[in-house]
Amino acid sequence: MKSWYLLYCKPRNEIRAQQNLAMQQIESYLPIIQEEKTSQGKTKLVEVPLFPCYLFIYFDPTEVSVSRIHSTRGASRIIGCREDMTPIDDRIIQGIKNRVQRHKPEIDKGLQSGDKVKFTEGPFVDLEAIFEEKNAEKRCFVLFNIMGQQKRIETDVKSITRFRI
Known part of the structure; x- marks a missing residue:
């Protein structure tokens, strides 16, 4: 059988x-x-x-x-x-x-423009920012509020993570 x-x-x-x-x-x-x-x-x-x-x-x-x-x-x-x-x-x-x-795999599309991020290392550790765009393979731009003004700074992608509440 x-x-x-x-x-x-x-x-x-x-x-x-x-x-x-x-x-x-x-x-x-x-x-x-x-x-x-x-x-x-x-x-x-x-x-x-x-x-x-x-x-x-x-x-x-x-x-x-x-x-x-x-x-x-x-x-x-x-x-x-x-x-x-x-x-x-x-x-x-x-x-x-x-x-x-x-089975449906979830694709992590990475950081998207407008996502809230948090610094995990460097001089801005634990501060929040808004992801703007990727600059190169390992760099990106974020919008950062400092002293009441929004500044655009370039940082290493590894130094930020998606902000979770």
Whole structure:
């Protein structure tokens, strides 16, 4: 009888294993989520496996040889594969599918013009200001009230943080 089993894959080979299993008419499920990654100062969403190095496979061990799955490119071994293989309950797989479907990553867009900020270091530590704009990769301009006047000053982005009440 067909059931779900957990397949351990070689590192970063989940998709390769999934493709090679599909060529053998073996159904599989690789839960993919979107995650926020920052590279070279830019933040973007990338798709990554929810369980790195793992793939769920749906097959009948009496019809498909376990050694055939173990020898599939990208695959390593079926977890819990001894004399008696332990299947995964369908409700667990369905629960994972539901959670992956509802998963919505929040992207931190960084500081936006008009955001209240607070200095975390330097001569103005613990004072509030208003973020105006980014000047360069590591610098920015903030509007700062000093002696009753609003002044525009340039500061290091690392020296301020979003003000939270």
